[in-house]
Amino acid sequence: MTSDSTFEQIRKFFNIIGALSLFTHRFFMNVLKPPYEIKEIAKHMYELGVKTFPIVSVTGVIIGVVLTLQSLPIMIKFGAEAFLPYMVTLSVIRELGPVLTALIFAGRVSSGIGAELGSMRVTEQIDAMEVSAIDPFRFLVVTRVIATTMILPLLTVYVDFLAIGGGFFASYISMNTTYDLYMSQVVEVVKFGDIIPGIGKTIVFGFIVGITGSFLGYTADKGTEGVGKASTTSVVYSSLLILIFDMILVQVALWLWPVN
């Protein structure tokens, strides 16, 4: 019984991934076709930015503070507390900032897109658009995916700054580190090869959040149950895909920009 349901779950997962790949192909077939819907993309970017701004702000500060407080005793033990700003900055820029922002973003945005498009599907708004000779895929999906792909890197840069600020704050409270010393170490350690992969992968993560939420909402089953399912599965699938792609992109980044 258990093995059947596990097998069924695995089969379902790969079915969804297969259909998601076809949906992604459809996105790329449509993304360069006019009209470009600049106004609609800007509207979504603004809405997504406003929606996620408070939660990513809190996340950013907490990342820096917690990372510093957790690492400090270990660094002291090894007599390496002077390297704390280096460690915090690199961890934030290369990994924690992009991944945690993307996961928070997925939780907030992917579910929202899934629910919104799912509700439009169930109430026949997508059909209404189609019979009005308006391509709902280009108007609803392409615009949202472009918006999430563009806004997540911007949010990540913002979170990185806040996390480094949070790190300084915790360091100042714990060790009385001066602002000038902390920032000089931050500037010294950050290289081009740290910033590019960190921000670069958030473009992929933003795309994953947008395409997964759009796919599950756009193809939602009839009924309110379908809307709920689209919303929750969007978070699960986009979070999982973010982590899988992070694992791949980390390898690519280390190969292209090795840590010295």
Place this chain on the structure above:
Amino acid sequence: MAGKLVEVKDVYKSFGEQSVLAGVSLEVNETQNLVIFGKSGTGKSVLLKCMVGLLTPDKGTISINGIDVLNIPLKEMNELRKNIGFLFQGAALYDSMSVRENLAFPLIRNFNFTQKEVTQKVERALDMVSLSHAIDKMPSELSGGMRKRVGLARSIITEPMLMLYDEPTTGLDPITTKEISKLIRDLQQELKMTSIAVTHDLICAQIIADRVIVLNDGIILFEGDLATLTSLDDPFLKNFFSPEYLEDNYG
């Protein structure tokens, strides 16, 4: 004599094992109002959705204005869709847009009207459904009857040659049902549109139908006028229009 605008020939449609349409054929002449009657789940809405390309039949042909809708590229289908209005069962208003934006949306996207012309058309369409005061409301602020009216205004704003109504009065009280049905009839007369309405609502059919078709289990059971239909001796039809049925549905 008016020519044929819609021609459906031997259409079949199944969903998995379940056969929904099993060889439906019908014709609708220009400016004629056809009502497709039948109980819920008999494939009425499926037939309408096949006509506009939202669903593809398994077999058969559908032509509108001489164009074979099942064998044309999407671009041509969209050109044809610009001349077809569709009122969905729940009105399908875009939740994120105001009434004004809902009505202006197809005009802005599909035609080259100036802003002034769009505004004039939106105001005129809302005036026709007596909802001028709701122009800046959001769909969530409207009652069921108002949503249907706005949906109707959005469907007729492009002055289509063919209007398709999917259960236009479902979920409305008898008074609002009469109002919406009369409005549909008046608009059809004013704009000289051809229409196909699917419903199981006798009041609506009495007001708008020139001709009636009864669909049951995917096949056409009756075709003719409403008076003949209600006087027939067929057990299914008698049951459909029985006092008990009418009592349950209309009080």
